[in-house]
């Protein structure tokens with residue numbers, strides 16, 4: 427099968443097309459014929475060397491996919507060949523086929539496209555799990571701040587949390603403030619010079635210096651969750667998404683019922699040129715997806 431792998435950490439030229447044997451699913455895995463994959467910051471950081479991993483090279487990256495079940499392992503009894511599913515495996519998605527553990531698989535509802543499903547597999551699933559954790563904690567009623575809300579995790583979080591906080595302050599990238607405000611008029615865009623009222627929760631999706639400023643406004647029993655950085659403040663938690671088909675399936679159901687809107691920036695065919703191009707595109711509002 428055709429796959430695109432990184433040969434070593436570095437700039438986009440380290441991504442190369444390779445030929446690999448089609449994976450054989452293990453007993454608790456399904457083999458997917460991939461329909462769409464999404465560009466994830468994590469894969470880009472591993473390719474560039476910003477995030478170091480110990481996987482052998484060449485390494486097929488890609489952590490968000492939608493695919494059609496091509497074969498099932500002998501212990502998978504509740505899924506069938508031909509079904510459309512999505513998942514966020516740890517790598518191996520930049521390929522025509524990917525074997526994925528049953529526990530990571532979510533069925534895609536009929537009215538959700540392959541592109542939408544791939545787009546939310548990692549970032550949307552992160553937002554879903556984070557929202558569940560936040561809503562399950564004993565926060566008092568009050569304001570929320572999302573740092574980096576213009577990204578793909580942030581946009582889904584706004585939709586999942588908007589009804590649960592009295593106010594949502596957000597920070598955005600340099601080019602996305604107007605687009606975010608158009609999409610979500612209820613949020614208040616702030617920067618480090620804005621005076622805020624007390625906040626009961628902060629979600630940090632950037633990990634920049636500004637967070638220490640926002641911590642001044644966090645109530646003493648408030649909480650901060652960061653997907654990127656561990657802070658020394660006792661109120662801070664480092665959040666890690668745990669790939670789980672059940673949470674992804676709940677999110678896909680919410681997408682199917684139009685409770686969550688998925689923003690797609692661009693779609694292109696899956697090939698080396700487009701993957702290289704998308705891996706270095708900056709300041710996109712919405713997800714970049716490659717379709718098979």
Ligand SMILES: NC(=O)c1ccc[n+]([C@@H]2O[C@H](COP(=O)([O-])OP(=O)(O)OC[C@H]3O[C@@H](n4cnc5c(N)ncnc54)[C@H](OP(=O)(O)O)[C@@H]3O)[C@@H](O)[C@H]2O)c1
Pocket residue numbers: 467468548549552573574575576577578579580597598599600601602631632634653654665666667668708709710
């Ligand atoms: N721990 C986990 O399990 C986990 C899971 C998912 C994601 N993550 C991480 O969480 C982060 C966010 O993920 P994502 O998918 O939402 O990424 P994304 O789609 O690339 O979004 C990042 C957003 O942050 C904005 N931004 C950049 N600099 C900023 C600043 N100084 N202040 C405010 N906003 C700023 C960007 O705007 P511009 O585009 O205009 O620069 C962009 O809109 C990434 O680092 C990702 O790797 C971690």
